[in-house]
Amino acid sequence: MPASNPAPESPRLSVVVIVYDMPEQALNTVYSLSTRHQRNVSAEDYEIIVVENRSDHTIDPQRLTSIGDNIHYLCRDENGVSPAPAINAGLKLCKGSFIGLLIDGARMVTPRVIEYALQASSIDPDCLLAVPGYNLGPELQHFSKTHNYNEETEKHLMQTINWQKNGYRLFDIANISEANPRGVFQPFMENNCMFSSAENFNRIGGADEAFHFPGGGGLNLHMFRSLGVLENTEYFFVTPGEGSFHQYHGGVSTSEREDREESFLSPRDQLESYWNGQFKGLEREPFLLGAVGSHAQAFLHYASTRAIKRFNRKSKRHEPFWPSDLHHRRYTEHFL
Amino acid sequence: MSNSIKISVVVIVYKMPRQALNTAYSLSIHHQRNVCESDYEIVIVENESTDNVDEQALLAIANNIRYYRRQETSASPCGAINFGLSKARGQSICLMIDGARMVTPRVIEYALLAQQADPDSLLAIPGYNLGPDEHQFHLDTGYNEEVEQDLLANTHWKDNGYRLFDIANISGANEKGIFHPLLECNCMFSSAESFARIGGANEEFDLPGGGSINLHMFRQLGMLPDTQLYFIAPGEGSFHQFHGGITTQQAADREAVLESHRRQLHSYWEGGFHALRREPILLGAVNSHAQRFMQHSAKFGKRRFGWITRGKNARHPWLDDVALFASPDTST
Numbered sequence: 001m002p003a004s005n006p007a008p009e010s011p012r013l014s015v016v017v018i019v020y021d022m023p024e025q026a027l028n029t030v031y032s033l034s035t036r037h038q039r040n041v042s043a044e045d046y047e048i049i050v051v052e053n054r055s056d057h058t059i060d061p062q063r064l065t066s067i068g069d070n071i072h073y074l075c076r077d078e079n080g081v082s083p084a085p086a087i088n089a090g091l092k093l094c095k096g097s098f099i100g101l102l103i104d105g106a107r108m109v110t111p112r113v114i115e116y117a118l119q120a121s122s123i124d125p126d127c128l129l130a131v132p133g134y135n136l137g138p139e140l141q142h143f144s145k146t147h148n149y150n151e152e153t154e155k156h157l158m159q160t161i162n163w164q165k166n167g168y169r170l171f172d173i174a175n176i177s178e179a180n181p182r183g184v185f186q187p188f189m190e191n192n193c194m195f196s197s198a199e200n201f202n203r204i205g206g207a208d209e210a211f212h213f214p215g216g217g218g219l220n221l222h223m224f225r226s227l228g229v230l231e232n233t234e235y236f237f238v239t240p241g242e243g244s245f246h247q248y249h250g251g252v253s254t255s256e257r258e259d260r261e262e263s264f265l266s267p268r269d270q271l272e273s274y275w276n277g278q279f280k281g282l283e284r285e286p287f288l289l290g291a292v293g294s295h296a297q298a299f300l301h302y303a304s305t306r307a308i309k310r311f312n313r314k315s316k317r318h319e320p321f322w323p324s325d326l327h328h329r330r331y332t333e334h335f336l
Numbered sequence: 337m338s339n340s341i342k343i344s345v346v347v348i349v350y351k352m353p354r355q356a357l358n359t360a361y362s363l364s365i366h367h368q369r370n371v372c373e374s375d376y377e378i379v380i381v382e383n384e385s386t387d388n389v390d391e392q393a394l395l396a397i398a399n400n401i402r403y404y405r406r407q408e409t410s411a412s413p414c415g416a417i418n419f420g421l422s423k424a425r426g427q428s429i430c431l432m433i434d435g436a437r438m439v440t441p442r443v444i445e446y447a448l449l450a451q452q453a454d455p456d457s458l459l460a461i462p463g464y465n466l467g468p469d470e471h472q473f474h475l476d477t478g479y480n481e482e483v484e485q486d487l488l489a490n491t492h493w494k495d496n497g498y499r500l501f502d503i504a505n506i507s508g509a510n511e512k513g514i515f516h517p518l519l520e521c522n523c524m525f526s527s528a529e530s531f532a533r534i535g536g537a538n539e540e541f542d543l544p545g546g547g548s549i550n551l552h553m554f555r556q557l558g559m560l561p562d563t564q565l566y567f568i569a570p571g572e573g574s575f576h577q578f579h580g581g582i583t584t585q586q587a588a589d590r591e592a593v594l595e596s597h598r599r600q601l602h603s604y605w606e607g608g609f610h611a612l613r614r615e616p617i618l619l620g621a622v623n624s625h626a627q628r629f630m631q632h633s634a635k636f637g638k639r640r641f642g643w644i645t646r647g648k649n650a651r652h653p654w655l656d657d658v659a660l661f662a663s664p665d666t667s668t
Contacts, residue, residue, distance in 0.1 A: 293667030
């Protein structure tokens with residue numbers, strides 16, 4: 001049953017969060033997106049649409065909607081194992097002309113994500129904005145069993161930083177996501193906190209429900225790249241000082257399972273089938289947007305150091321820096 | 337005021353005819369990317385001297401350049417700045433107090449984006465010096481106009497203005513990069529209204545070169561309550577060309593000159609003048625040429641944040657945000 005707060009009349013931004021079997025993590029995520037945690041914005045500016053596929057562990061709707069006045073909750077029955085229909089259900093509910101998609105409800109965000117999304121949409125309504133991904137904990141979560149990392153240790157870790165008071169401290173207990181292991185000046189393989197116009201989400205046809213694998217398989221990668229290569233997407237923004245932080249949960253591709261390699265194979269083939277066997281990260285020049293505070297500074301330094309190496313390597317080989325930009329009219333740097 | 341012009345770039349020129357032509361070219365549509373000529377205008381104001389810019393050559397560069405030569409008895413550019421501001425028709429204004437500064441190719445584009453984000457935002461383009469070192473050490477380093485002309489010619493900067501980064505050093509005013517408070521900015525954008533709010537250039541700054549008028553105006557703009565957003569373009573730059581500037585040549589009395597500037601500047605700010613201690617919002621791409629300066633900034637930013645946010649003397653890294661907005665929502 002949908003539970004809902006009185007909706008803001010016309011929020012500029014709708015953020016869709018997809019949840020399955022992760023009630024505690026989802027509550028953290030929604031809190032991180034709410035005005036209690038987001039700075040320099042008001043509840044009228046945006047709405048948070050939480051779509052959950054029913055499981056034995058659903059969110060307590062009252063706890064969820066008591067977080068803020070701009071939160072809507074839809075719990076739906078789903079026979080399949082893919083989040084694609086849930087995403088489309090969420091997209092349908094969006095009132096904003098600009099949309100954020102968090103396909104994995106276990107990702108908490110830093111305090112100025114909403115502010116910068118609104119800024120980005122003011123600058124270019126059809127832009128794509130990517131908030132870089134990180135993982136909570138000392139190591140990539142696939143290998144967490146090896147390092148005795150689990151929900152309990154993570155809970156304790158999060159308590160030590162009192163993140164509700166200052167979400168930037170999440171950077172202090174995180175490691176860089178394997179999707180962008182070399183930082184923000186490299187092609188993005190995927191993104192779990194992406195924003196673009198409602199029209200652009202329409203242009204790519206929402207979430208293709210043919211991605212039927214658990215967790216959607218390569219759906220997120222597919223949607224991110226599809227948005228990024230749209231001709232309408234002139235600007236590709238990246239927030240170097242913000243992040244989305246993955247909390248440990250039993251997700252399909254973020255927990256250590258013995259069959260991980262195997263279960264990943266066919267989704268990859270499916271993804272490749274959409275891209276002529278040549279799927280790759282989005283090779284567009286990132287346009288930085290946002291402050292970089294004390295907690296994120298080390299990641300920027302790392303990204304810059306890796307960027308210099310990449311530019312040097314590409315120059316030596318006479319390879320273009322950002323091949324995905326070649327389809328766009330706007331000038332970016334292709335060669336040294 | 338015509339609303340179709342979004343930005344007026346006011347460039348003040350005095351005794352730098354060759355450099356000013358480079359500056360105007362760098363601002364023109366031949367060099368700026370992703371913008372239309374009709375989006376902006378370039379207003380060049382020159383105080384007459386024995387060494388004026390070639391007006392014909394200047395106007396031939398582009399259709400959106402206007403040139404005013406005026407008589408001035410004062411050695412300060414303040415009168416020229418105010419004259420230029422009165423001629424500017426754009427909704428936003430860029431002030432370049434020193435016409436010897438060339439800019440990189442996306443400065444106008446980013447200024448338009450900053451304006452879209454918030455018309456009253458302040459956008460600072462970081463400063464660099466062409467050549468191996470700061471220009472006041474030119475005698476020590478054997479640097480002069482001829483050397484610089486060779487350097488510029490060899491980089492073919494007109495093909496790609498970002499190559500200016502390859503032949504530049506970071507400005508001494510902001511030598512630790514963009515995560516330290518900027519002492520000044522020689523290519524700053526804000527709304528025409530904000531320039532009016534600060535009263536334009538205070539003509540009491542009557543020392544040669546205006547003394548510290550530039551530092552004063554930059555801080556004034558940055559401390560306006562209307563200036564909610566303070567942007568810095570980490571991948572763009574304004575590059576100082578060598579010329580006989582007041583504070584950029586090596587002279588025995590340079591320290592005494594600077595001291596007189598400092599005295600005047602401090603007298604206007606209760607508790608003394610400070611660099612602008614506001615948190616910058618980064619805006620723009622950082623390409624291969626600019627990346628080493630990004631790395632430099634992040635390195636010194638990390639160090640600064642390390643000592644400023646820890647220990648018993650820990651404090652907010654951006655005190656002017658605290659002064660302006662009771663509980664500043666910065667990223668700290």
